Amino acid sequence: MGTHKMLTGNYAAAYGAKLARVEVTPVYPITPQTHIMEKMAEFIENGELDAEFVSVESEHSALAVAIAAQATGARSFTATSAQGLLYMHENLFVASGLRLPIVMVLVNRALGAPNSIYPDLSDSLDQRDTGWIQVYVENAQEAHDMVVQAYRIAEDKRVLLPMAICFEGIIISHYMEPVEILDQEKVDNFLMPYLPEHVILDPDRPMSVGQIVMDDSYYMEYRYQQQEAMDRAKEVIQEVDEAFGQSFGRYYGGLLSTEMMEDAEVALLTLGSLASTARAVVNHLRNEDGISIGLVKLRMVRPFPDQELSELLSDTKVVVVLERDVSIGAGGIVYTELCRSLNGRNGPHLINYILGLGGRDVTFEDIKDIALLSCSERHTTTIDNPIRWYQVRGL
Amino acid sequence: MKEIKIFGRGGQGAVMASQILATAAFLQGYWAQTFPQYGAERRGAPVIAYVRLDNEPIPIRSKVYSPDVVIVMDFNLFKMVNPLADIRPDGMALLNYPDGSEPPRNLLEKMGRLLTVDASILAHEIYGKTAIPITNIVILGALCAALPDISLDSVLKALPDFLPGDKLKMNRKAAQMGFENLREVS
């Protein structure tokens, strides 16, 4: 049994990194992430963590340091948000292309302009094509647990991909709530030290990494390796979730989790903190009103659970995707991904609600209203206007 | 579930007050949740912090719209916002309000209980003169006297995590003084 403490999402994530015994923490501040690296600095300063704290001049360099450190075999950890993540963009490909299992916390923040420190998941969802595993968590506890799990998933020899733990700025990062801090000894048993065999920068054993490939040589082959690794990550994610549950008593469901989905005619599909509220709404509507509704909490966006979703939703009449992000000109990013998953099947109606952008408050009543409205659409033959912007003034 | 809204001004420690309050509740076995409303953080700017207390995990993550308890750390805030606009009819408000002045009885119409503590004066006595009176711990002490859910003892237990070392003794005193100087407006 770990110790319980009131922690913010940021501190919970930092405690997770400490328990994973990270060895190098390159740091560049940006709200709302900054508290994570401040806490890491505190751990290192007071001797609770033996790690190199590297203060750099930009996010681009922060990830470059993480890449170099991980390439020497050191477990590295960093965090960023919004514009900082975009500044890392090119190095995200380097990390995944070199198959370095770096773990990074992405605290979602709206991208300017206009400027906001509140969340919009677009910053991390935009990076879904960079070859990183992406998990979206709904509260401080899950953030804490997933940092520990992430190293075991990413470092698995079948995977060897970098992994991002994404959660909403302010709404998770700055909310303080009870968190069980895992027991160090049990974490040490759960998470073996990082002992790479593929990339090790070592003067005694010289090695060239990231070298040039010709048009007729291996670019496609290296990319296909990454695709295979991402596919294999699905089973690893499930295994790690199982192992974590056995060790610590909390199961998250791996790629996704469900609530009341057996026989549900209407499914709310969402991710991040919205899943908590949606779960409460689903329970309420089932218990109070007997409405046939369930929840799918999407956890992994990469690897995207195509198969799992298509099986899960095969008998559902309406799937309502609630998301705090948008791909301008296409709709919600998760919604468009889901369309791809269910491509060519005679599946459920899909409705997309874009809401809560820039931290616009999403209440229990908001989700309940959306759920009830969607229930009324389950018998229609076609859905008009499937992509809906919620809470836009004047709309 | 009990929902609490704390109004302060940048520099008065409203956010810390909300975190200490939530921690005290957590130490008493409640599930607590607290968060600040972020804006342009600056000395003097209105700051709002929220606290929710429940006996089971709290799934919602929205602002508080119908608070059971409203704490106003600086009476000047009434000139900028109306902190009591959405208080529940049976709610309770705790104001930092000078003991010497006529209590604002008219506010009582809107709510169940109205309490005051002269936190600015007490803060000056405890911390000395500061540009902005540091009223957070004094008010928390007073809240413990007003609210049966939270004991002064658990606030005192929560303090060291937030105000360690030299600051602790002074702030224990502040909580105690607040606890002893609560006034009920009737």
Added chain:
Amino acid sequence: MNKSKALGPDIQNLYTYSELPIGATAVGLPEGRETGLWRYMRPTIEEKIPPCQEACPAGNWIQRFVDATASGNLDEAWRALKLENPFPGVCGRVCYHPCEESCIRKEFDVSTFIHLIERSLADSFFNERLTPPIIRKKQDKKTAVVGSGPAGLACAYFLRVLGYEVTIFEARNELGGIPQTGIPAYRLPKEILNKEIGDIIALGIEVRKGCRIGKDMDFSELFTYDAIFLATGAHQTPPVNIPGVTNEGVYQGMDFLARYNMESSIDVGERVLVIGGGNVAIDVSRTLIRLGIQPTLLYRRTRSEMPAHSEEIDDALAEGARFQYLLSPFSIRKSEKTGLILECAKMKIQGVDPDGRPRAVPHEGKRVSFEADQVILAIGEVPDFSYLPKEIDLIKDLLWVNEWGQTSVEKVFAGGDMIDQPWNISEAIGSAKRAAIAMDHFLKGDDLQNLFRQGALAKTMREHLDLDLSPEPGHREVATFNDLNLSYVRSFSSQLSGKLPTVERICDFREVNSGLDLDAAIKEAGRCLSCGVCKMCGNCYLFCPDGAVQINPTTGRYAINYQYCKGCGICQNECPVGAITIEAEGAM
């Protein structure tokens, strides 16, 4: 669709998406978002008095004319300079410039050379016809000024600017007082002085030369004027308690200078002793050098106690004057051969005099004697009050005046060396200005006592004529070094003006100190830190995160909009000149 609580009633009145401007631009602050309500600290644009202006006895508008010079606005600089002082060419040369002593720039690198800027402006406008800054409309009152030294001429000038008829009565046949008779040409070329006198008279002032009140005209006749300003200076030799001062070959310093300056020749031998340590003693010594004589100056204390301006002493020494200290003359007698023998007591410093200066006392009766062809006593002068009616009160050996220069006779005012103040040109001009302003109030029938009590009696023309640009005039503090933000200041000092080579000064009355040419003066003016006075640099406007600093369209000056000012203090911090103060906000 149901309204979300997040769009609750308190913020319902926000813009809809279609009403918003394109491109995430601000649409102003919605009601209830006046950030001024957040304020704990209140910044105020509150100009301070530049220490140079505080130190200037003449009340010059230094910051204004220096700042205008720096920005190349020479006409404006000239107007500001002339508004307060009709003698910039003279003051730029002979004033001992206390402004530069108090210049804050001194603590940063080197004082701004204000006197050189003043002089350069005067020189560059030398050939320009004087345009006074302002001449008020004609006032139906006549005024008389007695004496045409700097105080008399300045008072006449200010009264004329204020619209009064002025008649000057001068006992001599030349106007100008001490600068005319007592200041040698190598310090003050005559054409500079006479140009400035001419400009004053050209404003339409009646002049009666050769009219000594009490001799050529009865004092009572002055009472036909509505107000009278006395400025007859101090020209009388005080009784000297040294036996033999009446011997031939013994001169009074001022008489010696006047005779040389007015007649351009004087007979002196090779051995000349000058007694005294003030500016007159130095002027006499340096005049002698220019006549080819190497004088010896005897002073009863030491160099550091000499009242003469230090730069003058240095120049005299450089030119070959010999100084002997701690010598006090006690008798002059005729020599058995030719000339005079001056006997002196040797002195030593012991204790302090009541005025705070080290006291010189006889050194155990030791004596020393000098042979001399001439002995020139430069040990001070006193005013002549013999022509005054007895109703005009004296105090000790001086004319009594109140704070605004009024004597015990209501319509008679006085200034310059007759009254109790340091005797120099800038003090003379300052006293004349205060008196002219008071005379203006007097002639309008104002209650001067009351004005003075209320602090409403101006000491400068800019205040009196309400030309000061300060946003909040009234009681102001003097700026200090700590008020300034020197991050914006680059250290540099100008090439100092040159001096005539020492060898060329012997037997030559050419001006010793050369001025700055106009370009150099403009550059030098750029060194002014504008202590406490807004020079519209725009930092406050630029840095204010709330756009709360705006230009007041009526004054053209910066003003703070307290509806939005959060009291963050950035404006105060970034103000290079210290014209913004910040203090705790009062009860809201």
